[in-house]
Amino acid sequence: MTMDSSSFNPTAEADSGPEPTVYLIDDHEVELDLMQRWCRQAGLKTEVFDEPNVLLARLEQATVGCLVADLRMPQISGLELQAELARRDLTIPVILVTGHGDAENCRAAFKQGVFDFIEKGFDSIQFIDSIEKAIRSNQRDRFRYEVRREARLLLEKISRRENEVVLLLANGMPLKGIAQELKISVQTASKHRSSIFLKLGIDNEVDLYKMLLAAEVDLDKNPEQAEE
Template identity: 80%
Template sequence: MHPESTSNADETGRDEGPEPTVFLVDDHEVELDLMQRWCQRAGLATQIFADPLRLLESLDVDTVGCVVADLRMPRISGLELQAEMAKRELFIPVVLVTGHGDAENCRTAFQQGVFDFIEKGFDSVQFIDSVERAIRKNQREQFRHQVRREARGLLEAISKREHEVVLLLANGMPLKGIAHELKISVQTASKHRSSIFTKLHIDNEVDLYKLLLAAEVSLEVETPQ
């Protein structure tokens, strides 16, 4: 088998977003072959790498799936790989496997943000369970990030003054209060609200609040000087 190969093993026709991929990284070809066969039997697409640095070149922020890496590799360790991924803001769950597991390695791995840590000798059921849990975690996070991007994209359409009105509305302030706070007329405040609802494709303050939560923006109001 070549050091790097791709297997699109999922024939189930799933179309719920990008197909997740299990990125397998190990300098032992036998280990790679075994883990890849397990993934294929579970219907999971895989990419395999003997060199973790080649893996880093293949990942981006929109990658969906998980990384399974050997803890001890010649060029960089699995922990160093996970640290480099975090540095590049590649928050794909990492499952570390090793034949040299100990309490200190486990503690360091989890403190660093590794998703799971399993010793070689694990069976296919344990392996696939860990991989599928990591993928589900990544899919949830990717969905949340997508929702946040879309919400923030909508908010870019409103003006600076409308943004001030948005925060006051989200904090439950009535139009009279907004008019007083921003030193504008109630009629002007009402026009701002209508414009905001139109631009954001929403119908009421509850929808606005949900949109702001999805965008993960601060609802703190700055008092005008």
């Protein structure tokens, strides 16, 4: 996703981007084949692995889709694999599959951030439903991440003084109040506002507020903290 200051739209639908992929890893070839066949029947792109290290080398920050992993594998468990993904800051959702499910494993999996936990013996409908939910969740997360990143890149264009003005504008302060707060003239405050709007490609304070929300800027901090 790419944006410029004239096209920033944090409310756009997350319906574009790379085709999602279902990454399947299991040390049992028969079960891998079955899961892949179900995915293909549902029109889902798949990649299969029987080696965790090969899978880890394949995934990257821009990966879109989900990962389905056997909980119990000889080299690394599904939980250990998910923990390694988290350590590498790879946010792809993980669905764990096991024939030995129990309450303790479920609690550990969800506490660790696993998206779903299903026991072997599930049917294709349950399996595909879990995958599609995971993919939609990942697409929404990726979209929010890209919107936040692009908004922050735009905000980097403004100066430190303009950053102070931004926070005051976003909190509804009029130009006269900004001038008093920053000990500048109203004319200077107005010039700062015009410069901010020009650099960010926006027209008013409402657009500014939306951009700050998209960038997840703390609107309650003091202007002196704007560069911290």
